[in-house]
Amino acid sequence: MKETIEQKCISKGVKLTEQRKIIAKVMSESSDHPDVDELYNRVSKLDSKISIATVYRTVKLFEEAGILAKHDFKGGKARYEEMSESHHDHLIDIKTGEIIEFVNDEIEILQKKVADKYGYELVDHKLELYGIKKKS
Amino acid sequence: MKETIEQKCISKGVKLTEQRKIIAKVMSESSDHPDVDELYNRVSKLDSKISIATVYRTVKLFEEAGILAKHDFKGGKARYEEMSESHHDHLIDIKTGEIIEFVNDEIEILQKKVADKYGYELVDHKLELYGIKKKS
DNA sequence: GTAGATGCAAAGTATTTGCGACAAG
């Protein structure tokens, strides 16, 4: 079964404060990819005293601990999602902003091959597809 | 033979000012992917009166005209390169920041397939590989 | 001549940080 963000904090030695628990809860329950502002909004509903600085500090901390993944999609604002065991990439609807997660092993393999061809070990990658919905 | 940035401006109806000519020249001669600050530095050597606001305005204009390509690699600053006829993606050395351009048609085809599978028409994409050089 | 471009400084965003008060382990 899936380890919760709180559990991940404990196993990674991240101190669990009230604020972090709330941020963890909100991110756990978010199936989209909120930016810091949006996350702050959601968090504020549970605890209106949390400051945006804490939200910024926490997402950064969680990202460095491998608990959250940060994305810099078009739009200037960083967006976050809970790190999942299975890697996936994103297909972004340029009209609505909707994000579809997908996995394609063939592409993954080809990426490794490309890095290898140039003498590199692949440590990370980013693949974003931007599209418009076809009228079916 | 390759059309210069100046020629592209003319064919796209972009007014050619002194400043734009200089920025065009610097970008033409850059084989790397400078950010606005770096571009401003290079441009300043040719004309110290050009303001950074003009550089920002010009790269945006050129991007919208399809003359330059903008990239938001890790690091917060937007980086630019001259648009080339042939599409390519980037392999970034996370140690040195060096960028290798590559083309992989198989990946391109698979991307289209993925978009198609979800009912989308692919209008743009971004593929960045981050790696470290293997000790050969 | 006129619409659009430039330089400057001020204004915007997004994000980070110094600091005294406070809480987790």
Next chain:
DNA sequence: CTTGTCGCAAATACTTTGCATCTAC
């Protein structure tokens, strides 16, 4: 207790913009 965290506001980094002046066409 002690180290690290929080809230606040000020600071920073990158980028955009208002306005008077100037320039390409």
